[in-house]
Each structure stands twice: as C-alpha cells, then as structure tokens.
Amino acid sequence: MTIRVHRKLLLTGAAGGLGKILRERLKENCDVLRLSDIADLGAAGDREEIIIGDLADAGVVDSMVKGVDAIVHLGGYSVEGPFQPILQANIIGAYHLYEAARRHDVRRVIFASSNHVTGFYRQGETIDASHAPRPDGIYGLSKAFGEDLSRLYFDRYGIETACLRIGSSYPEPKDRRMLATWLSYGDLHRLVTACLTTPVLGHTIIFGMSDNAVTWWDNRLARHVGYSPQDSSDAFRDAVYARTPAPDLGDPATQCQGGVFVRTGPFE
Ligand code: NAI
Ligand code: 15L
Numbered sequence: 176m177t178i179r180v181h182r183k184l185l186l187t188g189a190a191g192g193l194g195k196i197l198r199e200r201l202k203e204n205c206d207v208l209r210l211s212d213i214a215d216l217g218a219a220g221d222r223e224e225i226i227i228g229d230l231a232d233a234g235v236v237d238s239m240v241k242g243v244d245a246i247v248h249l250g251g252y253s254v255e256g257p258f259q260p261i262l263q264a265n266i267i268g269a270y271h272l273y274e275a276a277r278r279h280d281v282r283r284v285i286f287a288s289s290n291h292v293t294g295f296y297r298q299g300e301t302i303d304a305s306h307a308p309r310p311d312g313i314y315g316l317s318k319a320f321g322e323d324l325s326r327l328y329f330d331r332y333g334i335e336t337a338c339l340r341i342g343s344s345y346p347e348p349k350d351r352r353m354l355a356t357w358l359s360y361g362d363l364h365r366l367v368t369a370c371l372t373t374p375v376l377g378h379t380i381i382f383g384m385s386d387n388a389v390t391w392w393d394n395r396l397a398r399h400v401g402y403s404p405q406d407s408s409d410a411f412r413d414a415v416y417a418r419t420p421a422p423d424l425g426d427p428a429t430q431c432q433g434g435v436f437v438r439t440g441p442f443e
Pocket of ligand 1: 187188190192194212228229249250251252264287288290341
C-alpha cells in the first residue's frame with residue numbers, strides 16, 4: 176500500500192542505482208520530491224526539485240534539508256574503499272544531514288544502512304536487530320556510525336529513523352549468497368513506504384530483504400513497521416545454482432554474511 180502522507184520528501188543519492196529506481200516510485204509517496212546528489216540528475220521532472228551538491232558541505236546539506244517533511248537518505252560511498260572518501264560522504268555527510276534535520280525540524284529519516292554492519296556474522300547463523308554490530312570493513316563501520324548517530328538524534332531530539340540494513344538490491348540475485356540477501360526493487364519501495372507511513376517508527380533497525388526461503392536475518396523486532404515483502408529469490412534459485420560454482424567452504428567470503436567485503440582491502 177502506498178500512502179501519500181508527505182508533502183515534500185528529500186531523496187539523497189538520487190543519481191545512484193537505487194536512487195534512480197526510487198526517483199520514479201517515491202513520487203507516489205509525496206506531492207513534491209526533492210532530489211539531490213553530487214552527480215548529474217538531469218532536468219527536474221513533474222513535481223521534482225533538484226539540488227546538486229556534496230554531503231560533506233554543511234551549507235549545501237542545509238539547503239537540501241530545509242523545507243522537507245521527511246528524508247530518504249541513500250547518498251554516500253556504497254562499497255568498501257579507502258577511509259577518506261568514506262569519512263567525507265558517509266560519516267561527515269550523515270552528521271551534516273542529522274544536524275540539518277534537527278535545525279529544520281524534520282521528524283523522520285529513512286537511512287540506507289547496510290548488511291555490512293553485521294558482515295562478520297556467519298552464514299550459518301540467524302541474527303536480529305539486537306545482535307551487536309560486527310562491521311566487515313570501513314564501509315560497514317561508517318554505516319554503523321550512521322546507525323548510532325541516528326539513535327542519538329532520536330534519543331535526544333525525537334527524530335525518528337529507520338535504519339535499513341539493505342542486503343543486495345538488484346533486478347535479480349547475482350550469486351548464491353544473494354539468494355539470502357536479495358531485496359527486489361518492488362520490496363525496496365514497499366519497505367521505504369512502510370517506514371514512511373507507519374504511525375510510530377521510533378528508532379528501528381530493519382533488514383532490507385525480500386521473502387527469501389534462505390535467510391540469515393530475523394525482522395521480528397521491527398514488526399511495528401508493517402513491512403510485508405511480496406517477492407522472493409526462490410524463483411531464481413535453480414538458475415543461480417546452474418551458473419555458479421559450488422562454494423569454497425574455506426573461503427571467508429563463503430563463511431561470512433558480508434561475502435567478499437570481508438576480504439576486500441586494505442586500501443591505504
Ligand atoms: P550508488 O553508489 O549507486 O549510489 C550512491 C549515490 O550517492 C551516487 O549517486 C553518488 O553520486 C552519491 N554520492 C556519493 N558520495 C556523495 C557525496 N559526497 N555527496 C553527495 N552524493 C554522493 O549506491 P546504491 O546501490 O544506489 O545504494 C544506495 C544506498 O544504499 C547507499 O547508501 C548504499 O550504501 C546503500 N546500500 C545499497 C545496497 C544495494 O544492494 N544496492 C546494499 C546495502 C546498502
Ligand atoms: C552493499 O552495501 C553495497 O552497497 C552493494 O553494492 C552490495 O554489494 C551489497 O551491499 C551486498 O552486500 O550485496
């Protein structure tokens with residue numbers, strides 16, 4: 176169910192893979208969709224506003240946030256990499272975003288966190304939102320910072336946040352790991368919509384996954400969000416098995432939920 180409860184929404188990272196998907200779909204959720212990114216976004220379409228700028232620039236972030244009712248924050252460095260760009264985009268950028276939300280009284284944020292906050296848990300175990308973070312790299316650590324930052328701004332200022340620990344959101348699962356981590360684009364939009372519209376969100380951590388038979392994550396602590404996935408990786412299972420080799424059980428990328436991120440880098 177899509178309910179248009181917001182007048183003006185901000186979507187950061189709108190030029191990215193998921194931003195392009197949500198650019199169209201989030202128009203169902205609001206009267207005006209404000210888009211931002213450091214990269215080109217083309218011309219503003221019907222009911223769109225565009226602000227180009229760097230999340231590391233506090234002034235630009237302030238102008239992005241001013242006048243919106245809620246924020247879907249996808250912008251940032253989205254893979255494992257060197258510390259400096261991750262620091263600028265994900266850590267300093269998230270701080271600027273929450274400070275601007277506090278100043279402009281924005282009450283709800285949907286934050287694109289990542290499964291890499293808990294990437295060092297084993298593929299043979301099931302975790303929920305009460306398990307301690309075990310980041311699998313600098314990128315996962317930066318998302319853990321974003322989750323803690325949002326908790327501070329909830330406890331202190333009452334700004335509600337959903338931290339979406341997104342698994343792997345692509346048109347279809349690319350490999351055997353993604354049979355567990357896959358989040359369809361339709362379910363991504365359903366998840367964001369549920370977080371935008373649930374009456375009381377509070378500060379919530381929720382794993383962003385479709386209704387996959389193989390799963391490592393339990394969303395029982397986020398039932399109040401009302402997210403009900405409609406898609407499943409199961410339909411892709413035979414095809415994925417047919418085109419991918421049997422996993423090497425001695426490889427940390429097979430042992431751990433974070434996959435290859437657990438052995439990517441260091442970069443310095
Ligand atoms: P993406 O890399 O395609 O998009 C990120 C966008 O952020 C890009 O358009 C980029 O230009 C923008 N950006 C980067 N640094 C910036 C800065 N300093 N200032 C302003 N904009 C900046 O990533 P994707 O796949 O669209 O993911 C969106 C979000 O979801 C990211 O935060 C990512 O970490 C998170 N996520 C995505 C997953 C997936 O499966 N696609 C899985 C887990 C988390
Ligand atoms: C992520 O956090 C990344 O943004 C995305 O590119 C994928 O690699 C995904 O995790 C994943 O774990 O598959």
